[in-house]
Amino acid sequence: MAEYMAEGKKPEVLFWVGCAGSFDDRAKKITKAFVKLLHSANVDFAVLGTEESCTGDPAKRAGNEFLFQMQAVTNIEVMNAYEIKKVVTACPHCFNTLKNEYPVLGGDYEVMHHTQFLKSLLDEGRLAVEGGKFKGKRITFHDPCYLGRANNVYEAPRDLLKKLEVELVEMKRCKRDGLCCGAGGAQMFKEPEPGNKDVNIERTEDALETKPDIIAAGCPFCNTMMTDGVKNKEKEDSIEVMDVAELIANAQDL
């Protein structure tokens, strides 16, 4: 982003990579797949790079409002200085926080989840989504809580998957009734409370019931939880967990 500023240019959109997308080895693959798609659609985008910092979502959900607002105010200072208008992110937690919780603190941007943004590129004819190697595969989509229930985005990821000419199968609990993967509310960063099962196992069982070839996700944390769930069920050889962006990019061998 700093380079754009130095050249006096403004990007079409800021890609908010997020902590998982920047540091987590699995999520980095999603970041790269999404970037490939942005390039192929000739989207003029920028990233904040080392100037990006955690949105504060896990701190806020853990109850540390103070830390959240410190993070938020700092990020807003940076984005406002760059006169950012539009943000896209591949993480529903960043998406929810940037979209809903930053405006009151002075950060008003048009915020899109990457599946919404890809859908808009598709609608504008800038991005071609074709079945390629996933044609006919059984895919089930796990709704991330912070994309679905939290913000009522259910159709964009499904529309993209349908374009891949896959056989989209729904789990018995989907859309607004979707079950959490177990990572939200800062659970990702702690051991679960004592119980008789982990939430991600319960959710993986929902997914396995649909006998999928691929479990599609739209969130790096859901991705981790579902991948762990599939490994726990020793199905990792037959079932892949992939982000919607990865599916589209891989279908075209980008």
Next chain:
Amino acid sequence: MQYIPNILFVIVLVAGIGYFTKNIRKVIRNIRLGQDVDRSDKKGERFKKMAMIAMGQSKMVRRPIAGILHLIVYLGFIIINIEVLEIIIDGIFGTHRVFAPLGSFYDFLIGSFEILALLVLVSVIIFWIRRNVINIKRFKTLKGWPKNDGNIILYFEVVLMTLFLTMNAADLQLQELGAAHYIKAGSYPVSQFISPLFDGMSQSSLFLIERTAWWLHIIGILVFLNYLYFSKHLHIMLAFPNTYYGDLKPQGELDNLEAVTNEVKLMMDPSADPFAAPSEDAAEAEPSTFGASDVTDLNWVQLLNAYTCTECGRCTSECPANQTGKKLSPRKIMMDTRDRLKEVGDNIDKNGSFVDDGKKLLNDYITPEELWACTSCNACVEACPVSISPLSIIIDMRRYLVMEESAAPTDLNNMMSNIENNGAPWPFNQMDRLNWSDE
């Protein structure tokens, strides 16, 4: 002498409504113990939401069996209340079936009340079976008072509907016998089948049955009205304000604490003098607590939520933490909040103002283990048929644990210090943030 029933009726009516009013004022006072939150905006949108969710029962019918049965009882309750209006007028003025001059419309009214009464009876019996016979987890987990409370309400309904139909059946016999005072009016699609039970009875015993059923019915309604305050059943009234004042924001959005914003702004302001003496009003103002440890730290909408909850348990049955055996139950969060609020209210009634009883909502009712099990997935909020948010209470109590007591689980403390130190929940170097682009 002939006015004695009328006077008696007025006394019963005034006493019944008076005691109810007194208790409802307590409920309102208790709700007002909550912190202020502005919900006076967007009146149109709020009204629409109330019309859809409370009046239209749109979220109830998402579970079709319970939803449709509830819809019948709800409609029965509202429509049969027109009959209660007639009973009250008759009772005060000593008339009988004062609306009878409406003619065929009256026939239609009484006829539909009877059919509804029968449907309500059937629904309530199915409800009882669901609660006590069929193995439904969200009802099975209720023990003690909450379980009895749920059943008592159902018994009330059965008794009231039976009395209503008995009254009509006896009335029909009296009408056919041409008894004085009993004008021929109304249609009796249901009680005509009860009526043969009274065949051959004398006018005076029929009169006794009709009057007894009439009196017990109206007294029953007044007792039911007054029972509401002591039960979980206030939702029949509070569902309306609760959906009206409910949160309109996207479910994922949590409020930003203003007290914290002020602190953060002060820290970020280069011209702020860190050593300045606080201004006089600031020094006098009570320091605010961050988050909630007791009911008075919650806002009034959260307290209204607690009184509105009717313990149906849809929230808990959808909760991922609960389904996987964790201690958290969103329904319990709401029940605990109301129990504690009642306790605080009783304390105020007894002592004039609140005297510290050494108890708090946190720890004495809700344990940190429950709070930390939440994934903030909003399934409970989505499931609630009357716009209650257990999540907002959970988050406020986590805020207290973290910001007032620094009592977060160690893993979360590590996560938070990572964010503070290197801007990510994991211990990675901020300078490595762009490394993915070269890998």
